[in-house]
Amino acid sequence: MSQKDRVAVYTDEAPAAIGPYSQALVVDGWVYCSGQIPIVPGDGSVAQGIEDQTRQVLANLQKVLAEAGSDFSEVVKTTVYLSSMSNFIAMNEVYAQFFDSPFPARACIEAAALPKSVLVEIDAIARKREVS
Numbered sequence: 001m002s003q004k005d006r007v008a009v010y011t012d013e014a015p016a017a018i019g020p021y022s023q024a025l026v027v028d029g030w031v032y033c034s035g036q037i038p039i040v041p042g043d044g045s046v047a048q049g050i051e052d053q054t055r056q057v058l059a060n061l062q063k064v065l066a067e068a069g070s071d072f073s074e075v076v077k078t079t080v081y082l083s084s085m086s087n088f089i090a091m092n093e094v095y096a097q098f099f100d101s102p103f104p105a106r107a108c109i110e111a112a113a114l115p116k117s118v119l120v121e122i123d124a125i126a127r128k129r130e131v132s
Contacts, residue, residue: 011067014060015039018115023064026128031068035081035123036060037115046116050087053119054094061124062098072098074126080108081121091120 009024010016014036017023024033038046038053039060047056065071082091088108104124114121 009064009068011063013041013063013067015041015044024068026068029128031065031070031074031124031126031128033061033064033068033124033126035079035121036064037118037121039116046118050090050119051094054091054122057120057122058095058098061122065124065126068126069128070126071129072126073100074129075099075104075124076127077105077125078107079123080106081111081114082108083111083114083117083119085110087119095122 005027007026008022009026009031011023014023017034021034024031026032036057037060038056040047040056041060041063047053062072065075080091080095082088111121
């Protein structure tokens with residue numbers, strides 16, 4: 001695959017990458033989103049509590065998907081990283097507000113540590129919307 005087959009996605013409406021990676025890459029009609037953490041794009045603050053953090057993560061992911069020409073209805077797979085599985089139920093309740101049935105496939109794991117000591121990080125794989 002050549003570099004021209006990969007299109008990097010960037011939006012100011014989601015936190016900038018804090019390392020050598022793209023917010024997302026589009027390859028062959030697929031959108032591969034990097035993990036989003038609950039940084040508020042405007043001021044760089046971190047949302048507090050698992051519910052607000054999950055909501056902010058998904059809002060950030062929504063903006064990256066939109067910039068890539070996709071949305072939550074096109075997501076086929078997510079991975080959720082939690083700093084503690086004790087937050088699973090609360091995260092799941094917020095997560096369910098962003099997706100409709102049929103829900104994307106998902107893995108959820110507990111991570112020993114997440115960037116900036118946040119409680120949750122989520123990445124996604126989606127198709128680009130069909131252009132009509």
